[in-house]
Amino acid sequence: MTGRATAEAPANIAFIKYWGAHDLGRGVPLNTSVSMTLDRCVSTCTVETRPAKSDDPGSADEVFLAESDGLQPAPEAFARRVLNHLDRLRCLVDDDVAFRVATKNSFPAAAGMASSASGFAALTLATTRALGLDPSRHELSVLARRSGSGSAARSVLGGYVELPGGPHEEDVYARPLASAEDWELRDVVAVVATEPKSVSSLEGHRRVRSSPYFRERLALLPGRLDAVRQAIEGRDFHLLGPVVEEEGIDLHLVAMSAIPPIFYWTPGTIETLDGVRKLRRDGVEAYSTMDAGPNVHVICRPADEAQVAERLTELASVQRVIRDGVGSGPRLCEDHLL
Amino acid sequence: MTGRATAEAPANIAFIKYWGAHDLGRGVPLNTSVSMTLDRCVSTCTVETRPAKSDDPGSADEVFLAESDGLQPAPEAFARRVLNHLDRLRCLVDDDVAFRVATKNSFPAAAGMASSASGFAALTLATTRALGLDPSRHELSVLARRSGSGSAARSVLGGYVELPGGPHEEDVYARPLASAEDWELRDVVAVVATEPKSVSSLEGHRRVRSSPYFRERLALLPGRLDAVRQAIEGRDFHLLGPVVEEEGIDLHLVAMSAIPPIFYWTPGTIETLDGVRKLRRDGVEAYSTMDAGPNVHVICRPADEAQVAERLTELASVQRVIRDGVGSGPRLCEDHLL
Numbered sequence: 088m089t090g091r092a093t094a095e096a097p098a099n100i101a102f103i104k105y106w107g108a109h110d111l112g113r114g115v116p117l118n119t120s121v122s123m124t125l126d127r128c129v130s131t132c133t134v135e136t137r138p139a140k141s142d143d144p145g146s147a148d149e150v151f152l153a154e155s156d157g158l159q160p161a162p163e164a165f166a167r168r169v170l171n172h173l174d175r176l177r178c179l180v181d182d183d184v185a186f187r188v189a190t191k192n193s194f195p196a197a198a199g200m201a202s203s204a205s206g207f208a209a210l211t212l213a214t215t216r217a218l219g220l221d222p223s224r225h226e227l228s229v230l231a232r233r234s235g236s237g238s239a240a241r242s243v244l245g246g247y248v249e250l251p252g253g254p255h256e257e258d259v260y261a262r263p264l265a266s267a268e269d270w271e272l273r274d275v276v277a278v279v280a281t282e283p284k285s286v287s288s289l290e291g292h293r294r295v296r297s298s299p300y301f302r303e304r305l306a307l308l309p310g311r312l313d314a315v316r317q318a319i320e321g322r323d324f325h326l327l328g329p330v331v332e333e334e335g336i337d338l339h340l341v342a343m344s345a346i347p348p349i350f351y352w353t354p355g356t357i358e359t360l361d362g363v364r365k366l367r368r369d370g371v372e373a374y375s376t377m378d379a380g381p382n383v384h385v386i387c388r389p390a391d392e393a394q395v396a397e398r399l400t401e402l403a404s405v406q407r408v409i410r411d412g413v414g415s416g417p418r419l420c421e422d423h424l425l
Numbered sequence: 426m427t428g429r430a431t432a433e434a435p436a437n438i439a440f441i442k443y444w445g446a447h448d449l450g451r452g453v454p455l456n457t458s459v460s461m462t463l464d465r466c467v468s469t470c471t472v473e474t475r476p477a478k479s480d481d482p483g484s485a486d487e488v489f490l491a492e493s494d495g496l497q498p499a500p501e502a503f504a505r506r507v508l509n510h511l512d513r514l515r516c517l518v519d520d521d522v523a524f525r526v527a528t529k530n531s532f533p534a535a536a537g538m539a540s541s542a543s544g545f546a547a548l549t550l551a552t553t554r555a556l557g558l559d560p561s562r563h564e565l566s567v568l569a570r571r572s573g574s575g576s577a578a579r580s581v582l583g584g585y586v587e588l589p590g591g592p593h594e595e596d597v598y599a600r601p602l603a604s605a606e607d608w609e610l611r612d613v614v615a616v617v618a619t620e621p622k623s624v625s626s627l628e629g630h631r632r633v634r635s636s637p638y639f640r641e642r643l644a645l646l647p648g649r650l651d652a653v654r655q656a657i658e659g660r661d662f663h664l665l666g667p668v669v670e671e672e673g674i675d676l677h678l679v680a681m682s683a684i685p686p687i688f689y690w691t692p693g694t695i696e697t698l699d700g701v702r703k704l705r706r707d708g709v710e711a712y713s714t715m716d717a718g719p720n721v722h723v724i725c726r727p728a729d730e731a732q733v734a735e736r737l738t739e740l741a742s743v744q745r746v747i748r749d750g751v752g753s754g755p756r757l758c759e760d761h762l763l
Contacts, residue, residue, distance in 0.1 A: 299645055300638045340678045354692030
């Protein structure tokens with residue numbers, strides 16, 4: 088069986104964070120999360136299938152990064168996660184196939200943006216298509232999640248997306264809350280650090296459950312979720328923003344109180360969080376949020392995007408600013424990386 | 426009735442923080458706190474009493490700062506707190522007296538160190554002596570606390586000091602845990618910000634009770650208190666340090682989750698906290714703690730003080746380093762400021 092497909096899938100920024108897992112290996116979160124799918128920050132992935140020896144088809148799999156100067160072997164840790172996911176997807180068909188995979192991101196890996204959501208969503212879509220399958224978005228979400236990247240499950244849909252938490256794995260797939268056309272928001276990312284973070288998101292999901300505040304955080308989330316859903320339903324940015332900012336800080340409060348504690352913030356994080364509060368005092372409605380890392384995503388309306396980007400650029404510790412907005416989700420591409 | 430007395434009282438650094446009050450006006454904390462009294466960071470205060478008109482004796486009170494170039498009228502907000510405290514102390518005697526007060530700190534006010542603990546402890550001791558009273562340390566602790574600065578209640582004793590929380594006001598006075606001679610520790614203060622903080626400690630005490638994590642923090646404290654008491658009893662720095670560092674961070678976690686949130690950290694705070702963790706990775710046992718502000722106190726043993734001070738000085742955002750140690754508490758002085 089021979090096939091080839093290329094898919095592009097976007098990153099997303101969570102308004103309500105997935106933080107702490109029921110089942111880390113299968114990407115089953117403890118809590119419901121909500122995100123905005125991005126537009127320009129995307130991963131592109133080409134997958135080729137070919138017949139393989141039946142005794143160990145996975146041994147012939149190959150994983151490349153598509154660099155500007157050609158294909159490069161993927162770094163081992165990254166390749167390992169991709170190969171593990173290919174093993175899962177191989178089980179969808181009866182034939183013995185081997186995969187060749189090439190992947191790239193529209194945003195520099197060193198920009199400190201999470202690429203696992205977009206990467207595994209693109210890999211899942213491209214692989215299933217290369218296998219001749221046509222999964223629904225629901226099925227695609229489940230398959231992408233089983234990569235272990237719970238946020239990849241959200242990147243299969245555009246616009247504003249909700250992913251229920253566990254424990255029932257079969258319920259954990261992305262649901263649309265609103266489309267990209269329904270509400271145009273922007274995400275201006277202040278990149279303040281580009282080194283790999285000291286503690287991976289996976290280790291974070293594991294460790295935050297030890298925070299003495301984790302249980303109370305879970306108790307707070309239904310209220311925040313209601314506010315975010317209502318804000319998206321009513322396009323109410325004034326309702327959305329403060330909840331998003333509180334939630335972004337909260338992720339770090341439980342991380343810093345975990346045992347042992349996890350510290351993701353850098354001096355630049357603090358400068359940027361302060362800069363966002365100053366922006367608001369100057370009448371520009373913008374709100375910060377962060378993933379499990381030091382960079383700050385600043386959510387604003389389109390009319391304020393230029394000013395937000397300008398002010399963030401002026402901050403001494405901001406290395407670069409990435410301007411993105413809400414996007415329409417993954418798509419198949421005609422141009423292949425292999 | 427005419428009298429004059431001068432007292433010197435030290436600042437202190439809390440290992441377990443007073444954070445949240447039963448009765449803010451009387452300095453009655455919700456929780457038990459433990460501190461190390463400092464040695465070199467002191468306030469000196471001279472108080473003169475003279476007969477006053479019986480209808481409004483307080484109207485003749487005067488408050489000065491003793492500057493290098495002579496007495497200066499105290500800034501209004503500071504003078505107001507001093508005058509309020511003098512009103513309380515005036516009630517200790519039957520005579521109608523007016524006060525003249527001059528005060529100074531050994532550490533620059535702009536160093537961002539809390540001066541209310543040392544200042545109100547010195548004021549209370551000098552005033553009672555000028556009134557011809559000789560309160561016990563127990564009584565002095567209660568009187569100093571009623572200034573509204575709960576931590577002033579701890580500064581009346583040297584060494585390591587515990588202050589019980591409320592609700593029973595009569596129990597809230599300083600108890601000695603160990604003397605300065607019992608255990609020689611050092612406090613190297615990394616001064617990273619000198620502007621007045623955006624939210625006062627008093628407002629902080631008020632607001633932190635709104636944090637959803639505040640109740641759980643109170644539930645955690647008995648365990649931390651036991652560890653700190655045991656560490657002081659057994660001179661066990663390895664037991665003390667991690668608890669002190671966790672507690673210093675915790676004060677800020679509940680502040681940042683208060684409604685509305687309080688942010689005291691600056692980029693320099695983060696750089697210094699990170700620097701302390703690096704020091705430990707390099708084998709130097711040092712632990713951070715912070716009050717309700719951005720500066721970082723680094724607790725270490727005498728043998729490591731020089732290296733700690735050197736490493737902190739090298740940090741880009743550290744404006745100055747103040748080296749202090751455990752001290753023996755307040756004393757009366759022969760040299761007067763008035």
